[in-house]
Amino acid sequence: MTMISVNNQIIDHKINDKKTVHEIMDYILDNHAGSEEVVTSITINGKELTPEEENTCLDIEFSSFNHINFKLQSSLEMAYMSLDSCSGYIDNVIAQIHTTLKLYNENKIDQANVNFSEVIEIMDLFIQLMARIHKNIKRAHPSYFVDNKTLQSLEIHLLSIMKALVPAKEKNDIIMLSDLLEYELIDNLTQWKIKAIPELKKTREV
Template identity: 55%
Template sequence: MTSLNKEKKQTSLDLAFESIDSCFGYVDYITAQIQKLIVQYNQGEVDTAHQSFVEVIELMDLYIQLVSRVYRVLRTDLEQMNFKDESIQKLEIHLLSVMKALLQAKEKNDTIMLCDLLEYELVDNLTQWKIKVLPELKKLKNY
């Protein structure tokens, strides 16, 4: 392996761990935006809520992309590590199914279902990422 390739790998790995650190704050930010969105729907601020919904979906899309890339870098660069990724896979699958259900509820204008999914499913999923998966991924930095 050339020196340049080795440096590139270390750099991607360093960036992946920096991204993990920033994911904690990102989850908090998204959760706060979801709470604001729920309040807007509950107060009947439909136009504002629709705009906020789009923003939450965009934030979630970016979060999913970020976590997927970080996970890919870790799996590739730390292939000698046999870390358990079942919880990551389960949470990722659940997150994608919640996102799909959110979009379906939005299409049907089912605000009650939408708020329930946001408050009880999406926030819970993000919390699981924050308390289970992200700390486990962060621990890999010490290896």
């Protein structure tokens, strides 16, 4: 009989052996997960699956395996996990901005424009990520943010910078573009790293 566990805790079950791994996952979510929890990883026979391996295994009958463990996490736990990697993410973005500025200074415009587009894509992802993290943590600790406006002001400033970058790029105003990147965007990202992220992490102690 296949052993099924949730967060490494074995559960009792009398499930038809013909059920697929996908059907077992649905069963776990319906019967063993909290309202805010999702499956964040699947481990089969002691090996945590990659996303590609998960897709391959989902349609296989679960009885083909000896042991399946489903890791459940809440949206709040996932927010804190994402937060732990944000400082490194910001460092990478800033390094990419410096590379772009260097290319503009060397008049390598085409290459600089490619890098600039990559920076914009990365920043869009960063904005979405921080918005989700902020939303999940604020929902769990609303009182913490009543008087704390650091994140809100940084978000507003960041969106205004991103909005200003678009017309500067459309006009090929390299001076304005470089100034916004070097003096506005890098400074804003640095403030996220030294102020906003530590403040968000403090809510773990609330």
